[in-house]
Amino acid sequence: MLNRNLIQKQFPIFQHQSNLVYLDSTATSLKPKIVIDKIKEYYEEYSANVFRGIYPMSEKATIEFEETRSIVSKFINANKSEEIIFTRNTTESLNLLAYSLGRKIVETDDEIVTTIMEHHSNFVPWQVLASEVGATFKIIDIDDEGYLDLGLEKVKNQKLKVLEQIITKKTKILTLTYVSNVLGTINPVKEIIKEAKKINPEIIVIVDAAQAVPHLKIDVQDLGADFIVFSSHKMLGPTGVGVLWGKEKILQEMYPFMYGGDMIDEVYIDRSTYKNPPHKFEAGTPAIGETIAFKEAINFLDKIGMGNIREHEKKITDFAINRLIDTFGQSIKIYGPKNIEDRGGIISFSFAKFHPHDIAQILADEGICVRAGHHCAMPLHTCLNVPATVRASFYIYNDERDVEKLVEGLKKVKEILK
Amino acid sequence: MTVKFEKDKVKEIKFQGEGCVISTASASMLTDYVKNKSKQELKKLDSKFIIKMLGIDLGMNRIKCAVLPLEALHKLLEKF
Ligand SMILES: Cc1ncc(COP(=O)(O)O)c(C=O)c1O
Numbered sequence: 001m002l003n004r005n006l007i008q009k010q011f012p013i014f015q016h017q018s019n020l021v022y023l024d025s026t027a028t029s030l031k032p033k034i035v036i037d038k039i040k041e042y043y044e045e046y047s048a049n050v051f052r053g054i055y056p057m058s059e060k061a062t063i064e065f066e067e068t069r070s071i072v073s074k075f076i077n078a079n080k081s082e083e084i085i086f087t088r089n090t091t092e093s094l095n096l097l098a099y100s101l102g103r104k105i106v107e108t109d110d111e112i113v114t115t116i117m118e119h120h121s122n123f124v125p126w127q128v129l130a131s132e133v134g135a136t137f138k139i140i141d142i143d144d145e146g147y148l149d150l151g152l153e154k155v156k157n158q159k160l161k162v163l164e165q166i167i168t169k170k171t172k173i174l175t176l177t178y179v180s181n182v183l184g185t186i187n188p189v190k191e192i193i194k195e196a197k198k199i200n201p202e203i204i205v206i207v208d209a210a211q212a213v214p215h216l217k218i219d220v221q222d223l224g225a226d227f228i229v230f231s232s233h234k235m236l237g238p239t240g241v242g243v244l245w246g247k248e249k250i251l252q253e254m255y256p257f258m259y260g261g262d263m264i265d266e267v268y269i270d271r272s273t274y275k276n277p278p279h280k281f282e283a284g285t286p287a288i289g290e291t292i293a294f295k296e297a298i299n300f301l302d303k304i305g306m307g308n309i310r311e312h313e314k315k316i317t318d319f320a321i322n323r324l325i326d327t328f329g330q331s332i333k334i335y336g337p338k339n340i341e342d343r344g345g346i347i348s349f350s351f352a353k354f355h356p357h358d359i360a361q362i363l364a365d366e367g368i369c370v371r372a373g374h375h376c377a378m379p380l381h382t383c384l385n386v387p388a389t390v391r392a393s394f395y396i397y398n399d400e401r402d403v404e405k406l407v408e409g410l411k412k413v414k415e416i417l418k
Numbered sequence: 419m420t421v422k423f424e425k426d427k428v429k430e431i432k433f434q435g436e437g438c439v440i441s442t443a444s445a446s447m448l449t450d451y452v453k454n455k456s457k458q459e460l461k462k463l464d465s466k467f468i469i470k471m472l473g474i475d476l477g478m479n480r481i482k483c484a485v486l487p488l489e490a491l492h493k494l495l496e497k498f
Contacts, residue, residue: 355438357483364477387436417439 002304002312004399010300011397012036021368021405026181026211026346026375026393028233032300035237038293050288051262051279065288068295069278075298076228077219078245085251085278086291087242090210091121093229094175096244096281097206098125100254101227102173105204108134111171115140115148115187116383117180120376122208126175138166140176142383146183146336148176150192163192167199174205178212178228182377182391183336184317184346186216193224204250210234213243214395215313215344217306220245237297238290244281251277258283309396313345316394320347320403327407328414335384345394348375351410354417356388362416363409370406419445419490423498426456433487440472440480445487447471452491460495463488 008014010032013022022030048058050065066081073081087093102125106112112126116139130137140163141149150163167174174196179186193205206227212218213228214235220228227250232241256263256274263283265273274280301309318340324332324347331352337343351359360372371391374381381387392406422430431449435442451471452460465485469476476484 355436357438357440357480361477361480 001315001399002308002396004397004401007304007397010034014397017367019367021366021402023392023394023398023402023406024369024371025214025234025395025398026391027371028239029214029236029395030397031238032236032297034296034300035293038296039238039289042289042292047289049285061288061292064292065286068291068298071295071298072243073245075302076213076245077221079221080248082276082278083245083248083251085244085246085281086286087229087244087281088240088287089233089242090119090208090229090231091242093242093244094121094206094208095125096257097175097227097229098129100257100281101204101250102126102129103133104253104255106130106133106135106172109136109170111136111138111168113138113140113166113171113174115176116142117146117148117183117185117377117380118175118177119181119208119210120378122175122177122206123379126173135172136170138171139379140166142183142185142380145338146180146185147342148185148187148192150188150195163195164199167196167203169200169202171196171200171203174203175208176206177208177210178218179209179215179344179346180336180377180380181211181346182348182375182380182389184343184348185337186212186342186344189225190223197224211344211346214301215306216310226250232290232294232297235297236300237294238287240287240290241294246277248277251281254281256283257281260284304396312396312399313394314340316398316400316403317343317345317347319400320392320394320406323403323407324349324410328410331414332410335389346391347393348389348391350386350389351413352417354413356390358417359390359410359413362413363406366405366409366412368405368409419449419487419494421491421494423457426458427454428452428456428460433490437486438483440476440483441486444468444472444484445490448487448491457495457498460491463491 011030012033013030046057046060048061050062069084070081073084112130114126127137143149178189196203204226207225209228209230213230227246229244233239260283263275263280265275333350335348356372360370363370373388419433433445468484468488
C-alpha cells in the first residue's frame with residue numbers, strides 16, 4: 001500500500017478541508033503542491049506567450065511548454081513528441097477527431113463503431129457525424145457483468161455478438177474507452193485492436209484513455225491504437241489541458257481543427273498553408289501555465305510508479321467491494337466486473353431503493369465526496385436499467401480508512417432514509 | 419402528473435414517479451398547494467416560490483430536483 005499520510009501531506013487541499021474523504025477522482029483528481037507551485041512559477045516569473053517573443057522570458061515559457069510535450073510523449077512511450085497535441089480536455093480531443101479525421105474519412109454507408117459504455121464525449125460526436133454523413137453508427141453491447149460483449153469467449157447465449165459481425169471492411173473508425181468511468185471495466189483494448197485490424201487493416205482505432213492513463217501504465221506503441229486521448233486534470237494535473245496522441249502520418253493527412261494564430265504557416269488573400277502537427281492542431285494561445293505544470297503531475301506519478309499505483313488501487317477496490325457486500329448484503333448492488341484484475345478503482349452502485357442524489361447528499365454531510373447521477377453515460381445507465389447510480393472512486397491519496405468512512409456514511413443513509 | 423380542472427380551477431391533481439426525496443417532497447407539497455388555484459395563478463409560480471415552500475436549505479445542485487415538479491406542471495398547463 002502507498003502511505004496515505006505521506007501522500008496527503010503533499011496535497012494542500014487536505015489542510016484546507018479537514019477530514020476530507022475524496023472519492024471522486026474519476027471526475028477530477030486533487031492536485032499536489034508541486035503542480036500548483038509550478039503554475040505560480042509561470043505566472044510570477046515568466047508569464048509570456050509561447051512561440052512568439054524573441055525575448056528570454058518568452059523563450060523560457062516556450063521551453064517549459066515544449067518540455068511538457070516531451071515528458072507526455074515519454075510517459076506514454078510515443079515515437080516522437082510531435083505526435084502529442086495539446087487540447088483543452090478529453091472531450092475536445094475526441095471532438096477534434098470527429099471533426100478533423102471523421103469528416104475526412106467517413107462517407108455515406110460507412111460505419112463507425114463504438115460501445116454502450118462510452119462517456120457522452122466519445123458517443124455523441126460520432127453519433128452526430130454518422131447522421132450528418134449518412135454512416136451507420138454501431139454499438140458494442142455489454143454482458144451482465146459489465147464486460148464488452150465481444151464473443152471472444154465461448155458463446156454463452158443468443159445475445160452474444162462476435163466482433164466479426166460488428167466490424168467489417170466498411171468500418172472506418174472504431175472508438176472505445178479503455179476503462180469505463182462507471183463500471184470500472186478495463187477493456188482488453190490491445191486484443192480488440194488486434195482483432196479489429198485483422199478484420200479490416202484500414203480501420204482507425206481511437207482509445208479514450210481518460211480513465212486509463214492516470215491509473216495504468218500505458219504504452220501506445222504496444223497498444224496498437226492509432227489515437228489515444230486523455231485529460232491532465234484526472235491525473236493530478238491542472239484543468240484546461242487535454243492530450244491527443246496520434247500517429248504522425250494520419251495527423252498530417254487530417255484537416256486542421258481550428259484556424260487562426262499559431263497554426264498557420266503562410267496566409268495570402270486567397271489561400272493559407274498550415275504548420276505541421278502538432279501546431280497545426282493548436283490554434284490560439286493555449287493554457288500555458290497549466291500545460292507547463294502538467295509535467296510536474298507526470299513526474300509525481302512517475303516517482304510513485306504506475307505499477308505501485310495500480311496495485312494500491314486494486315487493494316482498496318477489492319477491500320471496498322468486500323466491505324460493502326459484507327455490511328449491506330443484498331441491499332447493495334455493485335455494477336461491473338467481479339474480477340479485480342479487470343477493474344479499475346471505480347465502484348458504481350445502487351443502494352436499496354434509495355435515490356442516488358439522496359445518498360450523495362447524506363454522504364456529503366459526512367464530508368464524503370461521491371458522485372451521483374448518470375456520470376455522462378446515459379446509454380449505459382439505460383442499458384443497466386437504472387436512471388442513476390452512486391459512484392465512489394479511488395486514487396493514490398485514498399486507503400482503507402476512506403472505505404470505512406464510506407461504509408459508516410452508508411449506514412447513516414440507511415438510518416435516515418429507511 | 420395528471421390534473422383535472424373544473425372551470426378554471428384545479429379540482430384534482432396527482433403525480434406518479436420515482437425520484438429523490440427532494441423532488442418527491444416538492445411534488446407532494448406542490449400538488450397540495452395548487453388545489454383550487456386558477457391556471458393564471460399556477461403559471462405565476464416560480465422556483466423562488468418552491469424554495470420558500472420547501473423551507474429548507476437546498477444546495478445549489480439540488481434546486482433542479484426541487485423545481486422539477488413545477489416544470490412538469492407548467493409543461494402540462496401548456497396543453498390546456
Ligand atoms: C472515460 C471518460 N471519457 C471522457 C471524459 C471526459 O473528460 P473531460 O471532461 O476531461 O473532457 C471522462 C471524464 O469525465 C471520462 O471518464
